[in-house]
Amino acid sequence: MTEPHPADKQRDVIVIGAGQAGGPLAGALARSGRRVTLIEKSHVGGTCVNEGCTPTKTLIASARVAHLARRASDYGVNVGTVSVDFTRIQERKDDIVESFRSGSTTGVHKAGVELLMGHARFSGPHSIQVALNDGSQRELHAPLVFINTGTRPRWPDVTGLREAGALDSTGILGLTELPEHLLILGGGYIGLEFGQAFARFGSRVTIIEQAERLAMREDPDVAQALTTALHEDGVTFLFSHRVRSARRTDRGVEVTLDGPQEKHVLTGSHLLVATGRTPNTDDLGLETAAIEVDERGYVKVDEHLRTSADGVYALGDVKGGPAFTHISYDDYRVVRDALLHDRPRTTAGRLVPYTVFTDPQLARVGLSETDAQAQQRRVRVYTLPMTRVARAIETAETRGLMKAVVDDDTDLILGATVLGPEGGEVLSVLQMAMLGNVTAAQIRDGIFSHPTFSESLNNLFMSTPVTLKPEPTLT
Numbered sequence: 001m002t003e004p005h006p007a008d009k010q011r012d013v014i015v016i017g018a019g020q021a022g023g024p025l026a027g028a029l030a031r032s033g034r035r036v037t038l039i040e041k042s043h044v045g046g047t048c049v050n051e052g053c054t055p056t057k058t059l060i061a062s063a064r065v066a067h068l069a070r071r072a073s074d075y076g077v078n079v080g081t082v083s084v085d086f087t088r089i090q091e092r093k094d095d096i097v098e099s100f101r102s103g104s105t106t107g108v109h110k111a112g113v114e115l116l117m118g119h120a121r122f123s124g125p126h127s128i129q130v131a132l133n134d135g136s137q138r139e140l141h142a143p144l145v146f147i148n149t150g151t152r153p154r155w156p157d158v159t160g161l162r163e164a165g166a167l168d169s170t171g172i173l174g175l176t177e178l179p180e181h182l183l184i185l186g187g188g189y190i191g192l193e194f195g196q197a198f199a200r201f202g203s204r205v206t207i208i209e210q211a212e213r214l215a216m217r218e219d220p221d222v223a224q225a226l227t228t229a230l231h232e233d234g235v236t237f238l239f240s241h242r243v244r245s246a247r248r249t250d251r252g253v254e255v256t257l258d259g260p261q262e263k264h265v266l267t268g269s270h271l272l273v274a275t276g277r278t279p280n281t282d283d284l285g286l287e288t289a290a291i292e293v294d295e296r297g298y299v300k301v302d303e304h305l306r307t308s309a310d311g312v313y314a315l316g317d318v319k320g321g322p323a324f325t326h327i328s329y330d331d332y333r334v335v336r337d338a339l340l341h342d343r344p345r346t347t348a349g350r351l352v353p354y355t356v357f358t359d360p361q362l363a364r365v366g367l368s369e370t371d372a373q374a375q376q377r378r379v380r381v382y383t384l385p386m387t388r389v390a391r392a393i394e395t396a397e398t399r400g401l402m403k404a405v406v407d408d409d410t411d412l413i414l415g416a417t418v419l420g421p422e423g424g425e426v427l428s429v430l431q432m433a434m435l436g437n438v439t440a441a442q443i444r445d446g447i448f449s450h451p452t453f454s455e456s457l458n459n460l461f462m463s464t465p466v467t468l469k470p471e472p473t474l475t
């Protein structure tokens with residue numbers, strides 16, 4: 001804990017939560033000469049660095065190496081029996097998390113921010129009560145307050161889930177033993193990323209998903225290709241299933257499931273709950289500051305990220321909408337530009353790319369084919385299976401496909417999906433085209449290094465598209 005400011009109660013700025021927006025914003029405002037206090041109850045860097053992106057992508061990297069090692073003979077390389085050292089895998093992850101966390105903490109200190117480690121709560125519109133982690137209390141006041149408190153795992157209302165020793169995405173990061181059979185409740189981002197990683201480490205993995213298929217917001221052909229790839233890697237899926245109850249037995253965790261036809265019982269050694277997240281707003285005292293939340297507890301904001309209380313802003317996951325690090329970081333830039341650079345910008349209409357870090361990665365931006373159909377747009381849909389990508393064939397990683405939705409009148413790209421190796425990187429190329437109004441014909445005729453995955457975007461736009469037209473309306 002640092003105290004660069006006098007111990008009086010008045011500050012220019014208070015930031016609650018050192019997440020992906022709070023840390024950078026506190027730093028920028030402190031560097032501009034304001035007296036800034038950042039209050040964080042747990043770790044600087046927030047979910048992404050400590051329990052989210054960094055640890056999971058580090059584990060996924062180990063899992064990929066195990067997978068490639070097992071496939072070594074496909075490339076004519078003999079490696080013998082492959083085994084994983086789960087302790088070393090966890091240590092590697094912990095080391096990288098620690099280095100990112102301490103880097104974020106150093107950045108905050110260097111900027112001259114006062115960092116208080118404790119739990120913040122509004123006691124009035126511009127008054128914050130801090131229960132410091134050392135047991136003491138502080139009260140601070142500031143005309144500008146920024147809420148960046150993020151979300152936490154949401155546990156469904158299932159009888160016995162906690163008593164059965166189920167883990168959430170944070171708890172599973174502390175495992176000391178490799179699960180023999182990992183049951184996962186929820187087949188979203190977290191379920192899929194952990195599911196494939198643990199299957200590759202050698203666990204049996206069963207994903208229980210209430211929806212009838214994976215990735216409901218993706219086109220069916222994309223979801224099917226992803227499901228097939230994960231199935232090949234040893235992940236079993238139970239779709240249209242809900243857990244009714246859970247209990248611990250001598251053999252592990254037993255769950256009773258309601259399936260489409262029948263009720264049945266499944267036992268695993270471990271159970272991961274990955275059914276979404278809930279905002280950290282219930283213990284913030286928002287009502288004392290007249291800060292409105294929606295029916296799920298997310299803070300309501302306008303397109304400048306202003307809440308219903310004057311001078312109070314909310315940034316990142318806590319305001320609802322797309323919950324990604326890059327969105328939280330952009331929220332910081334929106335506020336910073338408005339307050340410090342007189343460059344008002346809003347959150348309206350920004351492109352929101354995302355990548356699920358399965359292998360193949362599922363990356364998407366803008367309109368899907370299904371969206372275009374629903375919106376009755378006149379578009380061309382280009383599709384290229386990875387089996388036709390030279391780089392994929394050479395590297396023996398041909399699972400997946402690329403798709404692009406192109407406006408039939410302007411030839412501009414309206415959306416794209418890349419399910420493939422480094423899909424997130426290839427998608428960024430298409431997103432750059434969207435940002436710069438580069439047409440499909442320009443990409444088709446562009447010169448890219450051979451043989452890269454991006455070069456195959458030539459081939460994507462050389463393929464024969466399917467044209468979607470608005471349905472004629474009945475008169």
Ligand SMILES: Cc1cc2nc3c(=O)[nH]c(=O)nc-3n(C[C@H](O)[C@H](O)[C@H](O)COP(=O)(O)OP(=O)(O)OC[C@H]3O[C@@H](n4cnc5c(N)ncnc54)[C@H](O)[C@@H]3O)c2cc1C
Nearest residue numbers: 017019020041046047048052120149150316317323324325
């Ligand atoms: C397992 C997992 C993997 C993920 N992988 C990715 C990924 O690969 N890519 C991606 O873009 N996104 C990923 N995400 C999502 C990403 O982590 C979040 O979108 C991002 O961290 C949101 O940041 P934020 O700034 O909203 O808040 P957070 O990073 O959640 O930070 C909020 C901070 O506020 C603190 N806090 C809360 N309440 C209080 C209080 N009352 N007083 C003081 N402090 C408080 C918390 O301790 C926390 O440090 C992942 C998430 C998870 C769980």
Ligand SMILES: NC(=O)c1ccc[n+]([C@@H]2O[C@H](COP(=O)([O-])OP(=O)(O)OC[C@H]3O[C@@H](n4cnc5c(N)ncnc54)[C@H](O)[C@@H]3O)[C@@H](O)[C@H]2O)c1
Nearest residue numbers: 156186187188189190191209210274275276323355356357
């Ligand atoms: N690579 C990334 O960018 C990344 C990675 C991890 C997490 N995240 C972020 O974290 C958020 C949370 O991830 P998540 O996977 O927990 O949520 P999610 O919303 O992505 O998926 C939750 C899944 O659980 C299912 N589900 C919900 N209740 C259920 C029940 N009772 N029984 C069976 N299935 C049930 C839902 O149908 C859904 O498919 C994501 O939405 C994303 O914003 C991003």
